[in-house]
Amino acid sequence: MSEPAERSRLDKALLTWMRETDWARDEERFRKLALEVFEFQFEHCPAYARFCQARGVSPEKIDAWEEIPPVPTGSFKEVRLACFPEIRTRKIFRTSGTSSERRGELHLDSLELYETSLEASLHHSVFPDLGDGKRMTLRTLAPDTREAPDSSLSHMFQRALEVFGDSSSGFDVLNGQLQVDTLFTALDEACRTRSPIALCGTTFAFVHALDALENRDPPRFDLPPGSRVMETGGYKGRSREVPREDLVAQIGERLGIQPSHVLNQYGMTELGSQFYDTQFRQPERPSRKIAPPWTRVRVVDPSRGVDCAEGEPGMIVILDLANVGSVSAIETADLGRQVEDGFEILGRQAGAEERGCSIAADLMLGAMERS
């Protein structure tokens, strides 16, 4: 089968799956589709094929999705990992970074899978009470896609706004600055009309918003029940760092949003899918992140490459079939642990050790790095 035909067949199978609302795990369906996607990527992404061959792996030699070799997220800074010719590239999402750094790039020849995946996850985890034409006000604490055209995060927020937002929805970051007045006006309106509001944005933007609230009289809003927060992306040195439990507590105290409605999203530019906290849907069960049915998240012992026991820390390795046009198996620098049927992120620094006085592990040297 030709590359476009095979790709079309895989896309169709994935889109069908993503549009199903039942998120029950189907191991055989995943295994079969994952191996087909791997075979496709092996055939059409030469660098990835050579990477796999060097590890002694090829499609005919494996029959379990766990055997598909993952590439590190940093590889997307080094190599164009795509299964289609450059001329077909329609969109490039880039990782954040300074102008002197080489940034990771996810090349897409279509946004259909990407958007269908993100919409399905948002609907399942953040807006399960919306749909069928029901919308809510959604304010976004991040720049819009005109200001950040290569940001996957801005694209996601834009799409969320189009699908789930009402006419009062919009972006509250302009030229990199949080627009406190428009944000607070929207929050006032939500309080006045007792209409739930959703606030989505980067974690550091929420810190800026809470700091700005200090100067307001009174320094709090009592948002109506059903209001919610979706934060993602961490701090990246853009604000003071606040432990998550403190952030959740402050959001509760200052905005009146209960902890079960403050959801963290784990995602990255290199992936077509995202992972959300479960407590909005399942407040009675341990907090964890859940993988959409077309993805798998493993917690792996980095030295031996085998799965860690539940609760043990390990490196997060993801197989995301929404990445069908790129590489689906990704290993991250994040540590995590398995919690029941989901996982928890422990961050990159957990367990970091500093035995000596060498700076070599930290020294990036701007333009030299990855140049």
Place this chain on the structure above:
Amino acid sequence: MPASEAVAAARARLEKAGSELRRRPATEILAMLGRVLEGWSNPDSAWRRELAGRLPAHTGFSAATVHKGLAVGLEHWRGSALEAIVKREIGDPGRLDATGPAVITGFDHTVCILAGSIPMPTIQALLLPLALRSPVLAKSASRDDLTARALAQSLAEIDPLLGRCVEVVDFDSSNEEASARLLESPCIVAMGSDATLARLREKVRPHQRWVGYGHRLSVAIKTARVSNDAWAERMALDIALWDQSGCLSPAAIYAVGDSREADETAASLAKALEAAETNWPRGRVTTATATAIRIERDEARVRQAAGRDVHVLGADDSAWTVVREDSANWRASPLHRFIRVHPIANTKDCTAALRPLGPHLAAVALDGLEDEAPGFVQELAALGASRIVPAGRMQAPPFDWHHDGQPLLLPLARFCDRE
């Protein structure tokens, strides 16, 4: 007792001990310190044996690595080296007894904020103020609460007064009250990351003396003129000791010559690191470190798969890794016996490649460049290197090495000139 009170109490004891110490002739103190150094340099001394026995469990280094690291690091740390520092920086030791045209004294006491878990910097940091008869209040490193106390014990055995002139306190760096109390001292010596030093430096006032030793890195440069296998054996020791975590540990290797030279250097080094793992096994690593090593290995493999002249040699687990890079561009290293070999055409290119590292450079291991050495060494010194050594000696800094390119005693001394 709360940590801040423990700091105050330790300082009060040091004031008393310090006034007694300053009544003793400086030459006598130097002789006593010399005896302590002799003891530490003796592998059979009870102090050495006890510290070597206890460090592995506390620090994560393997016992063999600790034994070898102490043997290499302390081999030449003798009383004569301390005397040499005094002569070089002060002149006649009698000048410390205030009989010359300048009165030279240490501070009433000196605070040493220690870091890391390599013993030698701690030993040196605590002995130097004592040479100026300044008692020492040490905050031990979070990963090594043994060495400072072991040194204090050894001082007490040689001279009880000297033993009373070192106080060691432990508290978490986030304890603001105890930190503030510690930073009231007239002279502060601090070791740590740039971020840690910056945070501490902000709290030190202009009238206080500040001596900071930040984190640094070292590199090795070699040519085809040296035997790869013999060089690799020595370099593997430099990498293996302290699991490559010290500022004197090589973080990158530059193989001067053609592409084949880099290949052969990497291959020899891999063989030597494999042998080193047998002799001095790497210590335990956290999941974060093992993850970083795996990620860096796999990123290199992706570069190779993309057609670049890069390859990875490594143990089945993460115990050691050699990445043969295809350019001289610096890349961060997860350390713990992870080394990159960079091809480089000549010393001129080498200088250019190292220039961005200059502010962070400590030692450079230089082999096979004898013809170019004088000029090249000057260039390396101008970049910021403070030590040029042959492979195999990186972890054996002399006691009188100008740590970070600074004098050792002068920053801890006060001068009063008589006219």
